[in-house]
Amino acid sequence: MTGRQPHPHRAVVVGGGLAGVTTALRLADAGIDVTLLEGRPRLGGLAFSFCRGDLSVDNGQHVYLRCCTGYRWFLDRIEGAHLAPLQDRLDVPVLDVARPAGPRLGRLRRTGLPVPLHLAGGLAGYPHLSLAEKAGVARAALALGRLDPADPALDGIDFATWLRRHGQSRRTIEALWDLVGVATLNATAPNASMALAAMVFKTGLLSEPGAADIGWAAVPLGDLHDTRARKALESAGVRTCLRTRVSSVTRAGEGRWAVDTGSELIDADTVVLAVPQGETHRLLPDGALDDPDRLLDIKDAPILNVHVVYDRKVLRKPFFAALGSPVQWVFDRTGPSGLQGAGQYLAVSQSAAQDEIDLPVAELRGRYLPELERLLPAARGAGIRDFFVTRERTATFAPVPGVGRLRPDTHTRAPGIHLAGAWTATGWPATMEGAVRSGLSAADAALRALGRAPVHPLQEAA
Structure with a gap:
C-alpha cells in the first residue's frame, strides 16, 4: 500500500x-x-x-441519524453511503390506537427553519398531545438545551425524574420522550441515565435542523x-x-x-x-x-424483533411508530429482504424488551399478530407466509443512571x-x-x- x-x-x-x-x-x-x-x-x-430460506434477514432494525457523523464516515469509507440513504427531512408517522374515538395518525416532522424553530410547526400539529402538554414540551426542550451531557451529576439521575421536575406529564413521556428515547437508548425514561438522554435529545433535536433526519439500510x-x-x-x-x-x-x-x-x-x-x-x-x-x-x-439490555411475512401488502409507509400498543416501531423490509412473489415483510422492533426476550415464539405470535391487525386494517384476513423472532439478549449496554x-x-x-x-x-x-x-x-x-x-x-x- x-x-x-x-x-x-x-x-x-x-x-x-x-x-x-x-x-x-x-x-x-x-x-x-x-x-x-x-x-x-x-x-x-x-x-x-x-439467510432464512430465500430471505435476507437483518437480526434487528438499525437506523442512524444525520447527526451520526461517525457512522456516516464509516459508510463513506466502505463506499456504502448510497445504500443507506437519509430522509430529506425528519418525518415519523405515529399511530395512536388507544383513543376512545378510534385510531389517529400523527407525524413528528421538522422544517428548514433554524433551531429550535425547525420543530415548532411539527409539535404544534402533533395531535397526540394537548396544547398545555405541547407548551410544556417546549419549556423542557429549552431547559434541556442548556444542559451539558458531560456533567457527571446528570449521570446520577434518571431521565424520568428530570422530566417530572420539568412538568412533563405521563402522557407526554409516553407520546414523545419515550417514543424517541426507548428506540435510541434501549431503556424507558425511569431506567435511563439523564446524561445519555440529554446527549441524545440535545444532539439529535437541538444541534442543527437536520440532525434527526433518519437513515437506514436499503440493502x-x-x-x-x-x-x-x-x-x-x-x-x-x-x-x-x-x-x-x-x-x-x-x-x-x-x-x-x-x-x-x-x-x-x-x-x-x-x-x-x-x-x-x-x-x-x-x-x-x-x-x-x-x-x-x-x-x-x-450490564446488558435486550432487543427483540418480530418478523412477519404477509401474503399481501398491508403497510404503505416505510415505517411507523405506535402508541397505546405493545408494538413500538414497524418497518417494511420487503425490498432489502429480497422477498419473492406477492406479499410484504414487516419487522417489529421492540427495545427495552426485558419482559419479552425469553417468551416462546407461540406466545409472541399470539400477542403481536392481533396487535398488527389492530394497527393495520389491511392485515386483517391477510395470510401469514412466515413468522419468526430474533433475540439479541446483549444488544446494548444498559444505560442506567x-x-x-x-x-x-x-x-x-x-x-x-x-x-x-x-x-x-x-x-x-x-x-x-x-x-x-x-x-x-x-x-x-x-x-x-x-x-x-x-x-x-x-x-x-x-
Whole structure:
C-alpha cells in the first residue's frame, strides 16, 4: 500500500464489529500493518444479516441519524453511503390506537427553519398531545438545551425524574420522550441515565435542523457491515481472520504484545480490544485498568424483533411508530429482504424488551399478530407466509443512571493496549454511531502512542 513504511508498526485488532472494523481501517490508512481477528464467520458484530430460506434477514432494525457523523464516515469509507440513504427531512408517522374515538395518525416532522424553530410547526400539529402538554414540551426542550451531557451529576439521575421536575406529564413521556428515547437508548425514561438522554435529545433535536433526519439500510446489513467492510479492509491491506478466537494477550518484551489465537502467536506493537466488556475483562493484561471488575458491572439490555411475512401488502409507509400498543416501531423490509412473489415483510422492533426476550415464539405470535391487525386494517384476513423472532439478549449496554462512571476510556495503563466498543466512554448510548466513534478514538490514541499523526481527521466525530 502506498505510504507504508519499510518496517511498519504492527497492530492487532480483536473484534470485527463496527468498532473493530473502524479501528482497523483507520490504522491501516495511517500505514500500520493491521491484523483483524473475529471469532464469528462474518464481520458486523451485532448489526448483521442472515439467510432464512430465500430471505435476507437483518437480526434487528438499525437506523442512524444525520447527526451520526461517525457512522456516516464509516459508510463513506466502505463506499456504502448510497445504500443507506437519509430522509430529506425528519418525518415519523405515529399511530395512536388507544383513543376512545378510534385510531389517529400523527407525524413528528421538522422544517428548514433554524433551531429550535425547525420543530415548532411539527409539535404544534402533533395531535397526540394537548396544547398545555405541547407548551410544556417546549419549556423542557429549552431547559434541556442548556444542559451539558458531560456533567457527571446528570449521570446520577434518571431521565424520568428530570422530566417530572420539568412538568412533563405521563402522557407526554409516553407520546414523545419515550417514543424517541426507548428506540435510541434501549431503556424507558425511569431506567435511563439523564446524561445519555440529554446527549441524545440535545444532539439529535437541538444541534442543527437536520440532525434527526433518519437513515437506514436499503440493502441487508451484511452487504454493508460484512461484504463491503471486508472489501475495504482488504483494499487497505488489513489481514482479516474470521472464526479466530483470541485466548490471551500477554507481554512479549518492552513495548511488545503477543496475541494468542491457539493456532498462531501474533507479535504486535499495539493491541485494540474491540469486543464486549466481558470478553475485554477476560483478555485485559494485569494492571491495564485500576479496577477491571467494574467492566462486569456494565450490564446488558435486550432487543427483540418480530418478523412477519404477509401474503399481501398491508403497510404503505416505510415505517411507523405506535402508541397505546405493545408494538413500538414497524418497518417494511420487503425490498432489502429480497422477498419473492406477492406479499410484504414487516419487522417489529421492540427495545427495552426485558419482559419479552425469553417468551416462546407461540406466545409472541399470539400477542403481536392481533396487535398488527389492530394497527393495520389491511392485515386483517391477510395470510401469514412466515413468522419468526430474533433475540439479541446483549444488544446494548444498559444505560442506567451511574453507568457513565463505569465506562472506561480507550486508554489503559498498559502501553499499547487500547479499548473500543460502544460500551466505552464515547458519551453516546450503545448505537452504531457510538461503536464507530469508539473505533476512531482507539485508532487515533494508538497512532499517537506510536508517534504517528492520525489521518483523515474527522473533528465532529473524533
